[in-house]
Amino acid sequence: MKFTKMHGAGNDYVYVDCFNQTIPDNVAELARKISHRHFGVGGDGLICIRPSDVADARMQMLNADGSESEMCGNGIRCVAKFAYDHNLARKKSMRIETGAGVLDLELSTGDDDLVHEVTVDMGAPELEAAKIPTTLTDSGRVVDHAVEFDGHQFNVTCVSMGNPHCVIFVEKATDELVLGLGPKIENDPRFPHRINVEFIEVISPTEVRQRTWERGSGETWACGTGASAVCVAGVLTGRTERTILNHLLGGDLTLQWDEASDHVKMTGGATEVFSGDWDESLDA
Numbered sequence: 001m002k003f004t005k006m007h008g009a010g011n012d013y014v015y016v017d018c019f020n021q022t023i024p025d026n027v028a029e030l031a032r033k034i035s036h037r038h039f040g041v042g043g044d045g046l047i048c049i050r051p052s053d054v055a056d057a058r059m060q061m062l063n064a065d066g067s068e069s070e071m072c073g074n075g076i077r078c079v080a081k082f083a084y085d086h087n088l089a090r091k092k093s094m095r096i097e098t099g100a101g102v103l104d105l106e107l108s109t110g111d112d113d114l115v116h117e118v119t120v121d122m123g124a125p126e127l128e129a130a131k132i133p134t135t136l137t138d139s140g141r142v143v144d145h146a147v148e149f150d151g152h153q154f155n156v157t158c159v160s161m162g163n164p165h166c167v168i169f170v171e172k173a174t175d176e177l178v179l180g181l182g183p184k185i186e187n188d189p190r191f192p193h194r195i196n197v198e199f200i201e202v203i204s205p206t207e208v209r210q211r212t213w214e215r216g217s218g219e220t221w222a223c224g225t226g227a228s229a230v231c232v233a234g235v236l237t238g239r240t241e242r243t244i245l246n247h248l249l250g251g252d253l254t255l256q257w258d259e260a261s262d263h264v265k266m267t268g269g270a271t272e273v274f275s276g277d278w279d280e281s282l283d284a
């Protein structure tokens with residue numbers, strides 16, 4: 001099976017072209033094995049680029065633990081780059097089907113005619129607690145909601161960008177918070193589908209710094225759906241403006257929550273790192 005390793009802002013996945021090859025049926029097991037950083041290719045998960053009946057391609061996204069997510073913001077930019085550069089869809093305006101619907105993307109190419117930056121229309125955020133889902137409240141939104149996790153008191157804002165996010169604004173996004181509390185919040189029963197957790201330092205009304213604990217993958221160097229949720233949470237809590245620059249561990253993303261359309265737009269890089277062949281029979 002041919003694969004390509006790509007990253008968006010350091011959020012790295014193993015991508016497989018399912019237009020031109022068949023891959024093993026058990027994609028959850030494949031995701032677990034291929035994502036392993038010591039025994040596999042290594043990555044935050046596996047992304048299958050599949051043909052679609054309704055769009056230019058379909059993204060199937062699996063976390064490193066084999067669980068499937070509805071959406072991946074950094075992944076979808078890389079899928080668009082792969083589709084353009086590898087002639088699956090040679091278009092600078094592209095539509096990609098995800099578990100959260102069909103999204104529109106705009107691709108920017110360099111002098112080399114390779115894609116370097118992609119803007120994704122991430123759609124409208126879902127703020128209704130039951131639809132995120134979270135039981136932190138019986139009805140309505142969870143915005144700057146006081147809650148205790150493991151004996152620590154926080155104010156949290158929950159947003160779905162197709163997948164669930166819990167945004168927590170903090171003075172300093174320390175290892176203790178991200179690595180210590182991240183997994184506890186991910187698996188807290190008040191998030192029935194588990195949750196992605198974003199720890200955010202506000203630098204100014206237009207600039208933030210993000211660290212992420214991802215559902216199913218642990219700490220990642222970036223999370224595009226998370227960055228979009230942060231943009232929304234910043235506006236809802238009065239901390240930031242509608243357009244922000246978000247510094248993640250592996251790079252920067254620009255986010256804009258448009259008032260008229262209610263849609264969030266995200267712009268960032270997409271990078272191909274290397275390609276190879278994965279031979280299941282070599283697996284010990």
Ligand SMILES: N[C@@H](CCC[C@H](N)C(=O)O)C(=O)O
Pocket residue numbers: 011063068069070071072073074075163164196214215216217220222223224225226
């Ligand atoms: N890194 C991604 C999100 C990947 C899925 C997430 N871990 C989940 O389970 O929802 C992004 O860039 O959005």
